[in-house]
Amino acid sequence: MLVAVVSVSSLVFAAIDEGPALTNADRAYEIAKDFACPVCQGQSVAESDVVVSRNIRRQIRVWVDEGRSDGFIREQLVATFGEDIDYTPATEGITSLVWIVPVVASAVALSGLTLVFRRWRLEGELEASEDDEAVVARVRDGQR
Template structure:
């Protein structure tokens, strides 16, 4: 679990670099904004006229010096939180981020408890009657030619 966390942090740390060109930056922001007229498509993927206009607007805002966060905030002000494809970490939307983490932690804890119970349980005790039954079954199975 710790190694998965370390790898995820390493990938996240290397992917925070800003895209190089204006077009790359526009595309990066447009991938996080939902097309207002399409179903489930980002502004980057949509060819709807409104998406093309939003991409031009993003480019203009970037050239004016606005940050990606300011641009997304402007669209949230205009269309509401539903315009963003990536849910915010606040309020009920925060559950989208928290529930999978809690589920993984609970599943791991459950596995630890189960494995500890299996390890600590003692093997069943064999009584003398059980031994006699096994010997009788083996002798009956062996047949008359193998008996002494």
């Protein structure tokens, strides 16, 4: 009981007290991580060393300093470089499937599992008959 209280309260405390606020540099870095470098393969804007990425990083920093929202920055970047720069698939249209399908699949798997367990329970418990016990006893004696 005490253990649960301690755990939950530390979780709540950690969730409420967010610690030192993100600096603009940190926020710019967080945003840059979510966009693909337009010219290199498999690296984000935050990671890439190429000139385009460094310019985008600088631009994101400018926007952050101006106090723009994440949504605004996203729109600007997608408008300039295209949708394939955004690592987060859109939640509308066909791309929303990538978010929905796994959730639906997990729900189906979970309910399937629940159904199977219920069926097993309804089938009743297996009881070892006397014959079964006799077989086991015979085998055990044979072992010794």
